[in-house]
Amino acid sequence: MTHGQDGREGRVGRVGRMGFAALKRCATAIGLRLSFGLTLCAAIVVGAFVVAQGFSPAIAQQPPANPLAPFIKIQAPVVALVHARVIDGTGAPSREDQTLVIRDGNIAALGDSARTPPPAGATIVDLTGKSVLPGLVMMHEHLYYTTGPGVYGQLGVSFSRLYLAGGVTTMRTAGNVNGIMDINISRRIAAGEMPGPDIDATAPYVNGPSSFLQMHAVRSADEARAHVDYWANQGSTSLKAYMQISRAALKAAIDYGHRRGMKVTGHLCSVTYGEAADLGIDNLEHGFFAATDFVADKQPDVCPGQARGQQTIAALDENGEPFKSLVKKLVDRHVALTSTLTVFETFTPGRPLPQGLDVLAPQLKDAFQRAYDRASQNQQSVYAALFPKAMRLERAFAKAGGTLIAGTDPTGAGGVVPGYADQRQIELLVEAGFTPAEAISIGTLNGAKYLGRDARIGSIAIGKQADLVVVAGNPSTTIADIRRVESVFKGGVGYDPQKLVDSVRGQVGIW
Ligand SMILES: [Zn+2]
Numbered sequence: 001m002t003h004g005q006d007g008r009e010g011r012v013g014r015v016g017r018m019g020f021a022a023l024k025r026c027a028t029a030i031g032l033r034l035s036f037g038l039t040l041c042a043a044i045v046v047g048a049f050v051v052a053q054g055f056s057p058a059i060a061q062q063p064p065a066n067p068l069a070p071f072i073k074i075q076a077p078v079v080a081l082v083h084a085r086v087i088d089g090t091g092a093p094s095r096e097d098q099t100l101v102i103r104d105g106n107i108a109a110l111g112d113s114a115r116t117p118p119p120a121g122a123t124i125v126d127l128t129g130k131s132v133l134p135g136l137v138m139m140h141e142h143l144y145y146t147t148g149p150g151v152y153g154q155l156g157v158s159f160s161r162l163y164l165a166g167g168v169t170t171m172r173t174a175g176n177v178n179g180i181m182d183i184n185i186s187r188r189i190a191a192g193e194m195p196g197p198d199i200d201a202t203a204p205y206v207n208g209p210s211s212f213l214q215m216h217a218v219r220s221a222d223e224a225r226a227h228v229d230y231w232a233n234q235g236s237t238s239l240k241a242y243m244q245i246s247r248a249a250l251k252a253a254i255d256y257g258h259r260r261g262m263k264v265t266g267h268l269c270s271v272t273y274g275e276a277a278d279l280g281i282d283n284l285e286h287g288f289f290a291a292t293d294f295v296a297d298k299q300p301d302v303c304p305g306q307a308r309g310q311q312t313i314a315a316l317d318e319n320g321e322p323f324k325s326l327v328k329k330l331v332d333r334h335v336a337l338t339s340t341l342t343v344f345e346t347f348t349p350g351r352p353l354p355q356g357l358d359v360l361a362p363q364l365k366d367a368f369q370r371a372y373d374r375a376s377q378n379q380q381s382v383y384a385a386l387f388p389k390a391m392r393l394e395r396a397f398a399k400a401g402g403t404l405i406a407g408t409d410p411t412g413a414g415g416v417v418p419g420y421a422d423q424r425q426i427e428l429l430v431e432a433g434f435t436p437a438e439a440i441s442i443g444t445l446n447g448a449k450y451l452g453r454d455a456r457i458g459s460i461a462i463g464k465q466a467d468l469v470v471v472a473g474n475p476s477t478t479i480a481d482i483r484r485v486e487s488v489f490k491g492g493v494g495y496d497p498q499k500l501v502d503s504v505r506g507q508v509g510i511w
Contacts, residue, residue: 006251009226043414067481068192071195073494074489075190075493076106081100083098083126083213084098084132085098086098088133089133090459098113101118109462129477131472131474132467136170136406136426136444137447140338141407141408143156143161146414156511157185161244164495166418168395169489172407174202177469179203179231179234179441185201190468201237202237205390206241210244214479218245223249224256230258239260241264241265241267244269246271265285265483268291269304270302273293275325286343286409287390295309307510336405339394340409343408343412345428346368346375347413348381357424361506391431391433392433423482426442427479467491468488470486470487470494471483
């Protein structure tokens with residue numbers, strides 16, 4: 001896609017319109033004025049057309065237009081959000097009628113409205129009846145999407161906008177089949193050249209030989225080290241192991257990744273959760289949906305099939321010793337668990353149709369609708385029992401002291417739409433039994449702590465970066481209000497979610 005289609009008007013287009021506007025004004029002037037007016041108008045019109053052709057050195061020397069400008073709603077040196085309800089991301093109860101001052105991209109002041117006057121000259125935004133929460137820090141996101149059977153299309157540009165529109169200000173890409181795009185988009189967003197969240201760009205999956213057409217096969221510990229080295233040198237900042245990796249290759253990736261400053265997560269199958277914890281992994285994806293620890297005849301280094309593992313989880317005694325000792329091991333070894341209930345919800349009969357489908361290209365929207373109908377009619381689906389069970393297991397893990405973080409995984413059947421799904425994931429944590437404040441904390445501060453960035457992001461506090469989501473209503477009592485996003489501040493700049501979404505509507509799946 002060219003830049004002309006990304007929601008921006010090109011410079012020539014803008015200047016050309018100015019030329020026509022000048023021409024219109026001059027047509028009026030010609031009717032009213034004498035020859036001086038005519039001469040001036042002739043100069044304006046000729047000048048405007050020269051500029052429209054791109055020949056004006058004066059215009060050419062101006063700095064390029066801010067590519068973020070079409071998406072920005074609020075930007076000022078000092079912004080005061082007044083009469084806001086603040087849900088700070090720590091899990092603490094919300095606070096009513098607060099003033100929050102943003103200066104130089106950071107939170108400069110925060111307190112009760114009565115005792116926190118906005119600074120002189122501040123741009124005032126009245127948030128009566130509205131709430132502010134921290135920008136979401138989501139940990140199982142992707143810049144690709146299932147566009148056809150076995151084919152993953154890179155949708156980095158549209159996805160970046162949708163994530164930001166949904167309130168995500170920081171994310172990990174958690175594996176990909178094209179590491180370069182994640183790295184480049186992460187850098188371009190950091191440089192202010194594209195709108196989107198801050199990105200922890202995960203390297204392409206570290207996996208053994210598999211049937212995935214777009215995945216590299218790592219056959220040994222040496223090859224795992226070479227993979228880690230190559231992608232660390234390119235600029236990847238984290239690693240994700242995948243379903244067919246061997247314990248030896250996983251061990252090498254973990255040890256070498258840590259030496260290169262990269263944390264390692266895994267969507268595992270060939271290696272059990274317990275084995276991976278013993279090898280020193282930092283994080284496991286998909287709650288307990290991907291655990292093969294309880295498959296009776298599990299062969300070392302062999303994936304028995306994800307479905308086999310899921311049957312054992314659906315049948316697992318959640319109060320039994322095997323599950324409790326696995327949880328204890330994960331807690332003792334500080335292995336974080338990423339909840340991605342959103343992707344599994346799309347396979348589960350009787351669940352509501354996901355939000356955001358109208359941003360998809362029509363063919364993909366139709367393909368998901370067919371998959372959704374099939375899932376709804378499947379009387380044998382393991383997910384009918386597995387989905388609520390997995391919610392209880394994730395809650396038990398957190399209650400036992402485990403670090404639960406949140407993500408969405410926009411893959412699967414195609415109904416996990418970035419941004420919309422991130423809001424849904426927080427709602428599903430509430431359905432799983434967390435309070436709204438706890439669910440928001442899992443989706444904000446817990447992610448920031450995992451990334452080692454909680455000194456700067458993940459909660460609302462004086463001195464932290466102003467990454468904030470403004471929503472109508474009160475998500476601390478009605479979690480669905482998390483969908484009513486009015487603006488998303490990243491580094492103190494307030495973006496307009498509607499403009500971000502409108503710029504990609506109907507085209508997600510193409511670019
Ligand atoms: Zn994933």
